[in-house]
Amino acid sequence: MSQGEEILYLKERKKNKSHRFFFVFLVSIAILTILAVLIYFFFFFGKGKDFREIALDESLNQSSASEEAENFPLFFLESAKPFYQVGEKFKVTISLDLGEKTTQGADIFLRYNPQQLLLSELTGHFSSEAEKYLQINDSAFTVFPYFNLDETKGLIVFSSLAQPNEKIGGAIIVAAIEFKALQIGETELNFDFILGATDDTNVAFEGEDILSAVENLKINIK
Numbered sequence: 001m002s003q004g005e006e007i008l009y010l011k012e013r014k015k016n017k018s019h020r021f022f023f024v025f026l027v028s029i030a031i032l033t034i035l036a037v038l039i040y041f042f043f044f045f046g047k048g049k050d051f052r053e054i055a056l057d058e059s060l061n062q063s064s065a066s067e068e069a070e071n072f073p074l075f076f077l078e079s080a081k082p083f084y085q086v087g088e089k090f091k092v093t094i095s096l097d098l099g100e101k102t103t104q105g106a107d108i109f110l111r112y113n114p115q116q117l118l119l120s121e122l123t124g125h126f127s128s129e130a131e132k133y134l135q136i137n138d139s140a141f142t143v144f145p146y147f148n149l150d151e152t153k154g155l156i157v158f159s160s161l162a163q164p165n166e167k168i169g170g171a172i173i174v175a176a177i178e179f180k181a182l183q184i185g186e187t188e189l190n191f192d193f194i195l196g197a198t199d200d201t202n203v204a205f206e207g208e209d210i211l212s213a214v215e216n217l218k219i220n221i222k
Contacts (some may be wrong), residue, residue, distance in 0.1 A: 007203060013213055014041075017074055027204065029030075032050050037200065040142065041111060047148065051156060056073070056206055057180075057184070059116065060198050062151045070212060071099075071212055071213050072098060072099025072100070072101065072212055073090065073096060073098045073099060073101055073103065073203045073210055073211050073212055073213075074096070074097045074099070074211075074212065074213045074215065075095070075096050075106075075174075075191055075193070075201060075203075075213075075214045075215070076096075076097070076209065076213065076215035076217075077093065077094060077095070077189055077191075077215065077216065077217035078092070078093045078094055078095060078212065079091065079092050079093070080215070080216060080217065082169075082218065082219065082220060083219070083220035083221070083222055084181045084219065084220075084222070085181065085221070085222055086181050086182065086221060086222070087180070087181065088170050088180070088181065089096050089178055089179065089180045089181075090178070090179060090181070090219075091135070091176050092176065092178075092179060092189060092217065093176045094108060094173070094174045094175050094176065094177070095173050095174065096171070096172050096173075096174050096197070096203065097170075097171040097172075098168070098169050098170060098171070098172070098203070100169075100177075101169065101210055102167035102168060102169040102205060103142070103162070103167065103168055103169075103203050103204055103205050103210070104139070104161065104162050104167060104168070104204055104206075105159065105160060105161040105162060105199060105203075106159070106164070106174060106201075106202065106203045106204065106211075107157070107158075107159050107160075107200075107202050107204075107206045108156070108157065108159075108174065108175075108191070108201055109131060109155065109156075109157050109158070109168050109191065109192035109193075109200050109201045110155070110156040110190070110191060110192075111153075111154055111155050111156075111189070111190045111191075111192060111202075112154045112156070112187070112189050112190075113152035113154055113178070113188075114151055114152065114153070114219060115182065115183055116181070116182050116183040116185060116187040116220065117154070117179045117180070117181065117182060117187060117219075118138070118179060118182055119133060119149060119151070119177060119178070119179060120133075120177070120178040120179060121133060122135065126199040129143035129147040129148075129149075130146075130147035130158055130205060131144075133145065133147065133149065133156075134158065134174050134175040134177060135175060135176040135177065135178070136178070136190060137175075138148075138173045139160065139170070139172075139173055139174055140172035140173060140174070140175070140176075141160035141162055141164075141174060142161070142162065142163055143158050143160070143161040143162075143163070144158060144159065144161075144175075145159055145161060146159040147159075151162055152195050155192075156177070157193070158175070160174055162220065170171050172183060178183075181221045182221075184221050184222060186218060186219070186220050186221075187218070187219050187220055187221065187222075188216055188217065188218050188219070189216060189217045189221075190216045191214040191216060193196055193211070193214045195212070195213075196209070196211070197212075200201065201214060
């Protein structure tokens, strides 16, 4: 091989080597790009999704807990069954779920249809009107300073208090009352309640009404 041919051969070899290096460089860039894309999708659409779901769940849980807290304290009514026969007597329990709050007392305004229900008197000797109608042995409250019954309107109003300096919390029984079914049909026991009003059913804490909601009771008389 002549010197000129050798020089041309070396130049061509150097050129091919440069092309191979550039090709390897491009392939490396392509591989790194693919890896970067795969890692991005893995974290943001794979494992990353778990973190977003956890954050979303936590947000929903906090929202749910906040909404649940807004529904307490809650007054509700319970009876052993949803239907009774004409002439049958049945007990209705007035309960209060305070959630995480506490109270020193409550006022209850409870309406019923006097054409379908008759509030029964308890038997025995009583020192107050409240004891004549309210079953309070299981009550969390100890003092019932006021009770009034309007049989014409079908309205029961009474107050219940804790002992001085006592704060009552949790899910409690306020009192129970007994009715006699008079007439066939569906009837309902309703709390008088408007959110924020103080002249209806309320739950007191340091001079403020903290009652958030009530649940009424439907009864079928057969």
